Amino acid sequence: MKIVDIRELTLPISSPIRNAYIDFSKMTLSLVAVVTDVIRDGKPVVGYGFNSNGRYGQGMLMRERFIPRILEADPATLVDAAGTNLDPNKVWDCMYQNEKPGGHGERSVAIGTIDMAIWDATAKIAGKPLFQLLADRYGNGTPERKVFVYAAGGYYYPGQSMDALKDEMRSYIDRGYTVVKKKIGGASLDEDLRRIDAVLSVLQDGQKLAVDANGRFDLDTAIAYAKALSQYDLFWYEEAGDPLDFELQATLRSYYANPMATGENLFSMQDARNLIRYGGMRPDRDWLQFDCALSYGLVEYLRTLDMLEEHGWSRTRCIPHGGHQMSLNIAAGLGLGGNESYPDLFQPFGGFPDGVRVENGFITMPDLPGIGFEGKSNLYARMRELSGQ
Known part of the structure; x- marks a missing residue:
């Protein structure tokens, strides 16, 4: 199995509210879809993710660094030992290659958003709610x-x-x-x-x-x-x-x-x-x-x-x-x-x-x-x- 595409879209979540530090009138987030070649009910299994409010969408970092690393990797290096599901740890390691330690800022949001979609896809391929997969x-x-x-x-x-x-x-x-x-x-x-x-x-x-x-x-x-x-x-x-x-x-x-x-x-x-x-x-x-x-x-x-x-x-x-x-x-x-x-x-x-x-x-x-x-x-x-x- 393999990941065949990763798509990102920056969307507004603007609101006229504010907290003690920021207002949310121009806030955005990134929505990600990880498309696999696993077919269920006649359709590819897709994992989805997005980043939390309070940090802006990170589409540029995803498109320039993290998405290409995954798509350019040998698919066999991103799956579990059986070759039937994704291995989120291996995908994470792929995203983080050539990154210098420290400076945990916006890249942590970009990787975290894609990671969410990877886990969503992994649990779907396993046929379980994510909470059950984690408990197992x-x-x-x-x-x-x-x-x-x-x-x-x-x-x-x-x-x-x-x-x-x-x-x-x-x-x-x-x-x-x-x-x-x-x-x-x-x-x-x-x-x-x-x-x-x-x-x-x-x-x-x-x-x-x-x-x-x-x-x-x-x-x-x-x-x-x-x-x-x-x-x-x-x-x-x-x-x-x-x-x-x-x-x-x-x-x-x-x-x-x-x-x-x-x-x-x-x-x-x-x-x-x-x-x-x-x-x-x-x-x-x-x-x-x-x-x-x-x-x-x-x-x-x-x-x-x-x-x-x-x-x-x-x-x-x-x-x-x-x-x-x-x-x-x-x-x-x-x-x-x-x-x-x-x-x-x-x-x-x-x-x-x-x-x-x-x-x-x-x-x-x-x-x-x-x-x-x-x-x-x-x-x-x-x-x-x-x-x-």
């Missing part, structure tokens, strides 16, 4: 079909009122979520506290709020927020400072005893390891948000999970950023602590397959081949346009 290969064969999810929202946007913010959060609770998230750092501390109070006023017992500064604060501001936020029982205080400022993160633990979260903007196992070594993260309460779609894909994410185990961390402390079905499958197949969800934003790429509902903060994984994109009709329509299926 890297677990005990029994996936966690029920996955915790939280609703990410609470962005800043023009003309937003407190009533509109409360209505947004109520809508998530009404849809079955028990944890919601809002942005901080895009307004004054006093204004952010008023927004927090507004959200908390609509939550009931057993429901919690997480807040996310998107790396906006210097140390003094991060500490000021930590002291003010300590009055609340928050699910977490997320990414207070620059993602690579491990000293800031380590210092902050002295001012904030409740759970913190970070990691979504660390794009390699090595950077994740530095966070664990030097960032003062606490394995009994803090959360790690590494996103495979931004950090070289699942092949690298498996290395990160191995590193965490070596440092005494449970993978249940991982709740990936991104709100996509790839991380849902990883959470179910490898036993992570859950996944982010965007109930209304970044569509059609965020969210779940049609008919999947949130119940008391959890979703149940459906039996769909591969990652399950075919079960999300508005997303799959875009994918079929790219692949020609």
